[in-house]
Amino acid sequence: MAEVSLRKVIKRYGQMEVVHGIDLEIAHNEFVVLVGPSGCGKSTTLRMIAGLEEISDGEIAIGGKVVNRLPPRQRNISMVFQNYALYPHMTVRENLGFSLKIAGKAREEIDRAADEAAQILGLTPYMDRTPGELSGGQRQRVAMGRAIVRHPDVFLFDEPLSNLDAKLRSQMRIEIKKLHQTVATTVVYVTHDQVEAMTLADRIVIMRDGHIVQTGTPLDVFERPVNTFVATFIGSPAMNLVDGMAEGGAIRLSDNVRVPLPHGFAALAEGQRVTFGFRADNLMPLGHGLAETGEVATLELPVSLAEPLGAETLLLAEIAGKEVQAKMMHPRPVSPGEVLKFQLALDYCHLFDAESGVRLERKRDHGTD
Amino acid sequence: MKRMRRYVRNNAVPLALLAPAVMIILVVVLLPLIFSFYTGFTNYRLIRPESLWDFIGLRNYARVLTDADFWAALWRTVLFLTVALNLEMLLGLCLALMVNRITWGQRTMRTIMMFPMMFSPILVGFQFKYMFNDTIGVVNNALQSLGLSQKAIPFLVDRWLAFGSIAFAEIWMSTSIFAILILAGLFAMPRDPIEAARVDGCTSWQVFRHITLPFLMPFIYIAMTIRSLDVARAYDIVDVMTGGGPAGRTELLWTLIARTAYDDARMGRANAMAYVSILLSIFFTWFFFRKLMAARQHLGAF
Amino acid sequence: MSRGQRDFLIWVATFLVMLAICIPGLWVVLSAFRPNGEILTKPAVWIPRDLSFDNFRAIFGLGDNVVGIPVGSYFWNSAVISVTSTVVAVTIGMSGGYAFARYRFPGKSSAFLWLMLSRTVPGIALSLPLFILWSWTGLIDTKLGVIIVYTAINVPFTIWLTEGFFRQVPRDLSEAAQIDGCTPWQAFWKVEFPLAKSGIASAAIFAFLTSWNEYALASQLTRSTDSKTLPVGLMDFTAQFTIDWAGMSAMAVIIIIPALILTFLVQKHLIAGLTFGGVKG
Numbered sequence: 001m002a003e004v005s006l007r008k009v010i011k012r013y014g015q016m017e018v019v020h021g022i023d024l025e026i027a028h029n030e031f032v033v034l035v036g037p038s039g040c041g042k043s044t045t046l047r048m049i050a051g052l053e054e055i056s057d058g059e060i061a062i063g064g065k066v067v068n069r070l071p072p073r074q075r076n077i078s079m080v081f082q083n084y085a086l087y088p089h090m091t092v093r094e095n096l097g098f099s100l101k102i103a104g105k106a107r108e109e110i111d112r113a114a115d116e117a118a119q120i121l122g123l124t125p126y127m128d129r130t131p132g133e134l135s136g137g138q139r140q141r142v143a144m145g146r147a148i149v150r151h152p153d154v155f156l157f158d159e160p161l162s163n164l165d166a167k168l169r170s171q172m173r174i175e176i177k178k179l180h181q182t183v184a185t186t187v188v189y190v191t192h193d194q195v196e197a198m199t200l201a202d203r204i205v206i207m208r209d210g211h212i213v214q215t216g217t218p219l220d221v222f223e224r225p226v227n228t229f230v231a232t233f234i235g236s237p238a239m240n241l242v243d244g245m246a247e248g249g250a251i252r253l254s255d256n257v258r259v260p261l262p263h264g265f266a267a268l269a270e271g272q273r274v275t276f277g278f279r280a281d282n283l284m285p286l287g288h289g290l291a292e293t294g295e296v297a298t299l300e301l302p303v304s305l306a307e308p309l310g311a312e313t314l315l316l317a318e319i320a321g322k323e324v325q326a327k328m329m330h331p332r333p334v335s336p337g338e339v340l341k342f343q344l345a346l347d348y349c350h351l352f353d354a355e356s357g358v359r360l361e362r363k364r365d366h367g368t369d
Numbered sequence: 370m371k372r373m374r375r376y377v378r379n380n381a382v383p384l385a386l387l388a389p390a391v392m393i394i395l396v397v398v399l400l401p402l403i404f405s406f407y408t409g410f411t412n413y414r415l416i417r418p419e420s421l422w423d424f425i426g427l428r429n430y431a432r433v434l435t436d437a438d439f440w441a442a443l444w445r446t447v448l449f450l451t452v453a454l455n456l457e458m459l460l461g462l463c464l465a466l467m468v469n470r471i472t473w474g475q476r477t478m479r480t481i482m483m484f485p486m487m488f489s490p491i492l493v494g495f496q497f498k499y500m501f502n503d504t505i506g507v508v509n510n511a512l513q514s515l516g517l518s519q520k521a522i523p524f525l526v527d528r529w530l531a532f533g534s535i536a537f538a539e540i541w542m543s544t545s546i547f548a549i550l551i552l553a554g555l556f557a558m559p560r561d562p563i564e565a566a567r568v569d570g571c572t573s574w575q576v577f578r579h580i581t582l583p584f585l586m587p588f589i590y591i592a593m594t595i596r597s598l599d600v601a602r603a604y605d606i607v608d609v610m611t612g613g614g615p616a617g618r619t620e621l622l623w624t625l626i627a628r629t630a631y632d633d634a635r636m637g638r639a640n641a642m643a644y645v646s647i648l649l650s651i652f653f654t655w656f657f658f659r660k661l662m663a664a665r666q667h668l669g670a671f
Numbered sequence: 672m673s674r675g676q677r678d679f680l681i682w683v684a685t686f687l688v689m690l691a692i693c694i695p696g697l698w699v700v701l702s703a704f705r706p707n708g709e710i711l712t713k714p715a716v717w718i719p720r721d722l723s724f725d726n727f728r729a730i731f732g733l734g735d736n737v738v739g740i741p742v743g744s745y746f747w748n749s750a751v752i753s754v755t756s757t758v759v760a761v762t763i764g765m766s767g768g769y770a771f772a773r774y775r776f777p778g779k780s781s782a783f784l785w786l787m788l789s790r791t792v793p794g795i796a797l798s799l800p801l802f803i804l805w806s807w808t809g810l811i812d813t814k815l816g817v818i819i820v821y822t823a824i825n826v827p828f829t830i831w832l833t834e835g836f837f838r839q840v841p842r843d844l845s846e847a848a849q850i851d852g853c854t855p856w857q858a859f860w861k862v863e864f865p866l867a868k869s870g871i872a873s874a875a876i877f878a879f880l881t882s883w884n885e886y887a888l889a890s891q892l893t894r895s896t897d898s899k900t901l902p903v904g905l906m907d908f909t910a911q912f913t914i915d916w917a918g919m920s921a922m923a924v925i926i927i928i929p930a931l932i933l934t935f936l937v938q939k940h941l942i943a944g945l946t947f948g949g950v951k952g
Contacts, residue, residue: 052846073852085847089865099851102861146851376777383774390767390786390826397823398789401800408800415803467685470678481689483938484696487930489884491902492923496695499702499916507698510715541695601793605886609906623795623887630799631891643796650791 254320264362461547554588764829794887836870
């Protein structure tokens with residue numbers, strides 16, 4: 001059993017505090033992804049779990065044991081680095097077997113473990129090559145193989161796919177997911193790519209400026225972002241945000257664009273300033289959307305640009321001088337400047353406080369369902 | 370004190386790793402230099418140990434700075450360095466460009482080019498003392514055998530000929546470091562800017578002047594910096610070739626220091642001169658290091 | 672003129688320049704195998720008639736005409752001094768180079784600059800105080816005294832070279848090794864050292880050559896056969912009434928051979944070390 005617990009973990013470099021008291025409980029066999037923009041402290045947090053960075057304050061426990069003062073080698077973890085960190089002077093076999101050799105294991109045992117790892121990752125034909133003779137994807141596999149041979153309590157991944165091209169990245173994503181299913185182990189995975197976070201994670205931890213902003217399952221954070229930062233960070237294309245004001249049972253986005261107050265927001269004070277958020281998937285031209293049930297608002301908006309993607313077309317429309325993205329299913333050609341009738345699915349809209357950016361929750365008490 | 374302790378505690382590992390290096394340099398370089406700085410203000414003579422406490426203030430420096438021999442040696446040293454460094458740079462550049470052009474046997478040529486770098490300065494001095502000798506030297510012998518000169522040319526006796534001979538030896542020894550480093554620069558040079566310049570209609574000379582040379586400048590400055598670290602090696606060459614003579618005609622600052630200290634046994638005054646030579650060396654190194662840094666920034670575009 | 676012809680001309684010109692560079696050295700080597708009589712003959716003898724190893728036998732005191740200069744002892748002194756100071760300087764310098772390459776600490780860049788500046792002090796200027804201090808401490812005219820000095824003058828350059836080579840080894844390799852179960856000490860020796868090995872070897876050879884060729888300091892700090900090195904010993908020949916050119920040439924060959932071999936071994940790494948230390952800050 002290897003749960004990982006972070007309790008009030010702080011990291012300072014000199015006077016500068018970069019991680020501000022993080023609390024996080026990671027369950028046994030859970031796949032947790034730390035995601036956030038660069039400089040948010042996610043890599044530092046991972047490196048503190050690994051023992052590569054000292055913990056300035058707080059406590060980290062692995063499998064119930066506090067590891068603050070343990071060097072990396074005594075934490076029974078393994079790590080896949082962004083640049084793979086393969087030992088260039090060793091063959092693939094030696095790379096895979098290095099940790100067991102250091103541990104003083106017998107030759108046969110090392111070979112068996114290396115072969116087994118190679119088998120899982122399809123590296124068997126390359127065992128006698130050095131890292132310099134491998135392609136990017138193969139190096140990535142060796143790095144993972146090196147991590148699994150020791151049967152660690154926790155796997156740590158530090159942006160492992162960021163050096164691969166798009167195609168290889170999605171392929172390796174699948175392999176990592178499969179790997180987690182084969183060798184059930186706790187995983188902490190750091191990335192700045194929200195797609196990776198969504199596809200891989202059991203639970204996503206979104207970080208910003210050394211704080212945890214939100215923790216939840218991929219669907220949780222997608223459907224109920226706690227603030228505008230998470231709303232725009234998770235999901236692609238990014239959520240559209242338009243500033244508005246509550247006015248007479250509607251939200252006024254501009255002089256001529258008003259949206260009825262979505263269900264559950266009736267308590268909004270008159271004149272309250274809000275940020276109105278919706279995703280491109282929920283703003284579609286009339287007749288080119290999915291059959292929507294629930295509340296729908298209709299808006300007439302000019303289109304400034306169309307990006308055909310084949311199955312759908314991304315449209316840039318304008319609300320109050322601000323560009324928002326919309327999606328058109330079963331596309332037809334659209335010329336710039338054309339004014340289209342759009343349908344907005346109000347059930348999937350979000351409201352945030354205009355000042356703080358914090359999510360405003362729907363209230364059930366007014367509900368009729 | 371408290372801050373000091375905290376500094377040591379926070380950086381214990383790198384400080385421990387550096388400690389031996391710092392220690393030995395303190396003992397062998399800094400401590401003696403402090404000592405010699407002190408003796409520069411005394412009338413210290415090797416034969417009279419008690420004169421170490423004979424404090425005479427700035428009199429050594431005053432004596433040195435009003436000494437015609439000193440100024441002659443200093444001027445000669447600066448001239449020597451200017452001539453030698455510039456010629457080394459030019460010749461090294463030519464050599465590197467030539468070797469860069471050839472394909473067949475390039476590695477061998479490059480190895481031969483490094484040949485003089487292995488020579489101890491004392492050997493270089495001996496070698497040219499032997500070659501330029503007026504009675505048995507190969508240069509005089511060749512000139513006479515070919516009928517170009519009737520009598521022996523006193524290469525190591527005449528003021529300017531001796532200066533030239535010593536400079537020749539110095540240049541022979543040190544050109545290769547320029548050539549090697551400039552060649553490394555040529556190898557590292559990206560092809561695209563040259564091709565772009567060609568397309569833009571530059572002549573070969575313009576390409577060299579505006580593309581190749583600016584790219585090579587940092588490498589030239591590295592070579593200059595490395596060279597200026599040990600310009601004082603010329604002491605060895607002069608010592609073996611002429612010993613500063615005859616009659617002080619080839620005296621460089623460094624040979625003058627040695628003579629004042631060991632032959633005249635005037636340690637105090639020699640130390641005052643030594644400080645001038647140290648400042649000279651530091652100046653040269655600092656000057657080229659600054660140039661190197663500037664060139665590197667300038668090159669950021671590449 | 673066609674491109675091929677021009678290339679050929681450049682090749683010939685380069686070849687001639689290289690030949691010119693070699694001639695002084697080759698002339699000394701040739702003289703080392705000729706008897707003094709032939710060297711001194713007037714008019715000059717251009718085609719050697721009498722080549723032998725007699726000069727080498729003589730300077731090692733083996734032949735019929737013995738030279739009164741203990742080249743054997745000098746060689747031994749040079750070897751002991753150069754090897755010892757190189758080993759110590761590389762150990763110390765490697766540790767310092769590693770600290771500069773891997774750790775951040777306040778005052779790092781000025782520390783680096785001061786270490787390098789210590790290298791600029793001219794040997795002769797440094798020899799004055801060392802001569803006095805070494806006389807007081809009894810280190811004058813001992814191999815140990817010279818070894819200490821050579822170690823110190825080799826440390827800065829060794830730091831410079833090894834720092835560059837260690838910086839080329841990615842930091843995460845050491846981290847990966849530590850996660851794989853190594854202590855920091857093991858991680859260094861099993862991963863970082865093997866990768867920087869060739870660079871460290873060239874730093875060592877550079878240090879060796881500096882010690883082997885040094886003259887200004889050794890000429891003042893050594894006096895007797897117990898500690899004199901080969902370059903200092905070479906000057907013994909000039910102190911005599913008539914210069915023994917052939918003997919000097921033979922000794923020159925003995926000095927140059929180890930340097931020659933070692934430089935050939937590391938030429939590639941040496942260039943790499945010198946340039947990336949300076950260019951790719």
